[in-house]
Amino acid sequence: KQEVTQIPAALSVPEGENLVLNCSFTDSAIYNLQWFRQDPGKGLTSLLLIQSSQREQTSGRLNASLDKSSGRSTLYIAASQPGDSATYLCAVLGETSGSRLTFGEGTQLTVNP
């Protein structure tokens, strides 16, 4: 059974810092990995999707990397802003898990002005 772990569970940083969020998964047989953000009381917003054949994806100040063989992904946020404060979730689509995404518990990020 696929398990997804995110470290740290919570992170508080001053504005302007670069930061890294970590995600690990137990079964490397995946189709893709997706990073989301969730604001309080809201749904999920897709940030980046990395296919299993890719090593990284970039969107603006965000860069996500994937090391499939070691079961790890990182989300790098450059020059953090207070508006980046949210919970960040990673999720994997496994080759043997049918159609379901398996989610981590999330990292709650607070960027202080």
Next chain:
Amino acid sequence: GAGVSQSPSNKVTEKGKDVELRCDPISGHTALYWYRQSLGQGLEFLIYFQGNSAPDKSGLPSDRFSAERTGGSVSTLTIQRTQQEDSAVYLCASSSYRQGTQYFGPGTRLLVL
């Protein structure tokens, strides 16, 4: 539409009553998913629809839960004889194909008293 929409946004019901939750996916998306997010449980997959294929119901927690998708578009999740443990946020997502980016709606917050 521009994004996935869900209704109602909030629902309060009494234990034992039936509830219906609605999801309108992004136009043209053939894949539709239901997930549940509850405190202490994280995000759990419930059911997946892909075109005219039989749905993947493997995540439904009990036979009180059912879902249908009419005309390959709108989906309804029905919970019969609601229990207090059904209280959660029910999220719907759609994608253009099975391994594509999943786009989430804002969710329906269900409270069973």
